[in-house]
Amino acid sequence: MALTPVEVRHLDLRRGFFGYRRSSVDRAIEEVADSFETVWRERADLGERVHALESEVARHVELETLLRSTLVSAERAAQDMKEQARREADVIVQEANAESRRLLREAIADKEQLLAETHRIRTMMRAALDIISDGDPGEETPVEDEEPGPPAPAEARIERLAG
Numbered sequence: 001m002a003l004t005p006v007e008v009r010h011l012d013l014r015r016g017f018f019g020y021r022r023s024s025v026d027r028a029i030e031e032v033a034d035s036f037e038t039v040w041r042e043r044a045d046l047g048e049r050v051h052a053l054e055s056e057v058a059r060h061v062e063l064e065t066l067l068r069s070t071l072v073s074a075e076r077a078a079q080d081m082k083e084q085a086r087r088e089a090d091v092i093v094q095e096a097n098a099e100s101r102r103l104l105r106e107a108i109a110d111k112e113q114l115l116a117e118t119h120r121i122r123t124m125m126r127a128a129l130d131i132i133s134d135g136d137p138g139e140e141t142p143v144e145d146e147e148p149g150p151p152a153p154a155e156a157r158i159e160r161l162a163g
Contacts, residue, residue: 002034002039008035011031
């Protein structure tokens with residue numbers, strides 16, 4: 001049984017003829033010693049527990065620091081990856097725009113070539129029709145300044161193909 005400081009101060013020691021009774025004083029000293037020993041043991045146990053908890057707290061602080069640095073590194077890496085992906089996307093878009101401009105130029109060149117070819121074929125066809133129509137004495141030859149009428153069936157097909 002542990003004694004409190006108040007209980008120690010109020011110990012009732014019996015008086016004898018020449019002072020305090022020896023048995024009463026010995027018993028009180030024994031109780032105080034037992035109480036002190038119990039408190040001393042508890043104090044030592046609590047000191048060990050405090051030391052263990054301080055070690056655990058230090059380990060947790062170390063882990064927290066490591067986690068914070070890892071998180072900062074991960075955030076930085078994610079930001080770098082986003083920036084790199086954005087740059088790559090910009091390059092891809094620029095390349096796609098350049099390719100589309102090239103294809104458009106090629107398509108325009110092809111169209112112009114086809115129009116020129118169509119014009120050449122029309123000219124050849126008109127010339128052939130003029131030669132054929134010149135061979136018939138009863139037909140009139142169309143005058144250049146006059147508006148031509150509806151195109152002949154072959155000419156209409158050529159115009160539909162030429163667009």
